[in-house]
Amino acid sequence: MSSSPEAARRAAARPAEVGGAAVLSAQVAVPGADAASGADGSGAGVAWAVGAPIADIRAPGGPIETRWDRRRFEARLVNPANRRRLTVIVVGTGLAGASAAATLGEAGYRVKSYCFQDSPRRAHSIAAQGGINAAKNYRNDGDSVHRLFYDTVKGGDFRSRESNVHRLAQVSVEIIDQCVAQGVPFAREYGGLLDNRSFGGAQVSRTFYARGQTGQQLLLGAYQALERQVAAGTVQAFTRHEMLDLVVADGRARGIVVRDLVTGEVSVETADAVVLATGGYGNVFFLSTNAKGCNVTATWRAHRRGALFANPCFTQIHPTCIPQSGPHQSKLTLMSESLRNDGRVWVPLRAGDGRAPGDIPEAERDYYLERVYPAFGNLVPRDIASRAAKNVCDEGRGVGPGGLGVYLDFADAIARLGRPAVEERYGNLFEMYQRITGEDPYEVPMRIYPAVHYTMGGLWVDYDLRSTIPGLFVIGEANFSDHGANRLGASALMQGLADGYFVLPNTINDYLAGGPFPALDAANPAVSSALSDVTGRISRLLSVDGDRTVDSFHRELGRIMWEHCGMERTDAGLRKAVGEIRSLREEFWSRVRVPSSGAGLNQSLERAGRVADFLELAELMCVDALHRTESCGGHFRAESQTPDGEALRDDERFSYVAAWEWTGGVPVLHREPLEFEYVTPSQRSYK
Amino acid sequence: MNLTLRIWRQAGPDVRGRMVAYQVTGVSPDMSFLEVLDMLNERLTLEGADPVAFDHDCREGICGACGVVVNGVPHGPQKATTTCQLHMRHFRDGDTIDVEPWRARAFPVVKDLVVDRGALDRVIQAGGYVSAPTGSAPDAHALPVPKADADAAFEAATCIGCGACVAACPNGSAMLFTAAKVTHLGLLPQGQPERQSRVLDMVAAQDEAGFGGCTNTGECTAVCPKGIPLETIGQLNRDYLQASRRPARSRS
Structure with a gap:
């Protein structure tokens, strides 16, 4: 068991967290000295209150290398015979959800798996292109668990927890073994061993890949493992089912309210624990690289039921996406970061240079990433590459329609390696680019521009991946835990699978050892009120019968967010955004038109519910961005930059996780201080 | 326009x-x-x-x-x-x-243009996997895989399960879908132990789900968005024949 200083540390931390969110509300302080409130130009007041700090009481102290081993040893177990009596709901079937459901099924729990798509295999992890990191050091290039840990903490701009990140780096090694055993066809060399490539933010080659379809291959591995458990009877799969609320009874997460998207039936499903693996909320921007169906509803509803939402303003803008072609655009398409291994980013030296790229001589091109960041060159982390692209476009040197684009040029790579080698590495990406733009990237340089891609923020979880609601676990992109203020490339797949295959299946036992919990019947007020909340909301959406479509609201919200809460944020802009979001939300509830009825398949109704939640989340994102007056990672506050325009952190005031509590009114901030024992926070330099 | x-x-x-x-x-x-x-x-x-x-x-x-x-x-x-x-x-x-x-x-x-493709999931449930429970894996480099095999397995594994092959087939057969999975896993050493039961069980599940039989028309591969080649069906047939000639290896 824990040593005595350890026990003391935990005891000291406990009062702040015990009892979860219910107690937190009682501790809400009146707006403190550092709780800003005030009016913006348009008169809308933006306020928040500061509550008690929060602590991660389940993270073991002591040497970081053995923390995960010790936590696994200290966590309670459930014997195999008892597992059959325990039910776990897993919502979402991406890398985290599918791998967790499969692994819990293998362990013998009764698992219910839900997804809104028509098959678990379609979750958006399928679209991840570039690769997955693992500290295998197969290249003998100086990699190690410690280096992956270090790179990830630094890459996240020192806004993540050391304990979590170190565990992630440790587990990364097992993920590759597991996936290979499942038959994931990773790229290999002629000797039959696995190939690697490099990704941004690292000087070693530790990224494993399957051409430009790594996410697809990893997800199919997890999906197949999931279907194997469906056949074995341990997992029940519910497709075309959407979670619309969380059931919290006696302070514990005990189930979900789901709508069968085909029949329209709304029901409550109960369990001993609920796992959310529902991905990120990038679609709050309308245009993003996320799939059209990606949404925040599951996590937002859990937030409204008491789960704290951490760092909502930490969003990742990916530097290499295909630029928007017109106002009809329904989504943006990513071009994998791996392209920056061989492609060179440039713009014309002179503003307003309208010549075709081939007519611009070498001397009149500015390979700005190589110039400004000679050490990392084209492989600087995503936040830095995105901001650099924005800067050159702001200077009027952007290319393509509207000047919102930069070149990603493969001419050198084709000359150096030959076209077949380039085709082998990136063939499918080049094809995709050509289909969308009608241009051939083997002949003319690609045009790329940053786009919203990933959200580092998410529901707050402790070391066990438990949210502040007992019995509610959150894994993958849906939680906030591992990437700080900026995620490194090829780390999302790593985190999703780490959480699903290895972390959650070990930590959830500790909670389930306290079960089974008493059965909940339909008459239980927690069940009936959650159910009537959902059905009431659906009727409200259908009854507005206004004169604007759901998409028109979503597009408008996206424009507000991109303008004010995107690549660069300012105090004035964020205050303005909050005002605009509030009036848009009001307008939504008085003017939205959702055709048809709630009985049966109604895709407009599905979208309306998701947009209604985005309209609430958007405000919290802006409040979070407003309160964090420092710049860090993907969060760039114009007021806080170094003389050469890099993000300027303020560790003194902001070295914490901002975990927000829903009150229905003014949101309440709970701070979790970040301590760095192994990596000393420094000004990130990739120069 | x-x-x-x-x-x-x-x-x-x-x-x-x-x-x-x-x-x-x-x-x-x-x-x-x-x-x-x-x-x-x-x-x-x-x-x-x-x-x-x-x-x-x-x-x-x-x-x-x-x-x-x-x-x-x-x-x-x-x-x-x-x-x-x-x-x-x-x-x-x-x-x-x-x-x-x-x-x-x-x-x-x-409804309208939306169809229920759950039958494809049921074909995978019948055997479209390698039984490798989490935690049981040896080191990834314990078993080298010839590059040509890995590449060919990858090509087959790029199937996105959209069902266009079924829609194009005059028989409504899912053979290209099933063959892609049988080929992907059958080309890798990890897929060998279950190779025979896999092909027998997946083909049986396909019949049970209401898909038609394959008559090598080739419409499937012509419309496949991932260009899964018709040879995968040849591979499936070879595996099926081989598995059928041995004492019953089906799991079901």
């Missing part, structure tokens, strides 16, 4: 459907096919009509959710391209375009 879309409208699984013509104007050649449907749906919503239901998600050709029959061809006229990646620059102003759902006995229509 101005177009006429004739779209299959069917309110539910047990209701008779019919083709309904819609005029759409102001279509940009840079739009994707699904963006034209989006545009039409915006208009229908404001007119008080029921928008056209269609499946879609990633809109970058990898999730396999989308897929409609465009002028009689699953995913439309562009080779190796999903419906979401089909752009209007491949059509001409004034065209009339027929839009229908996948049609196959194993894929009942849910």
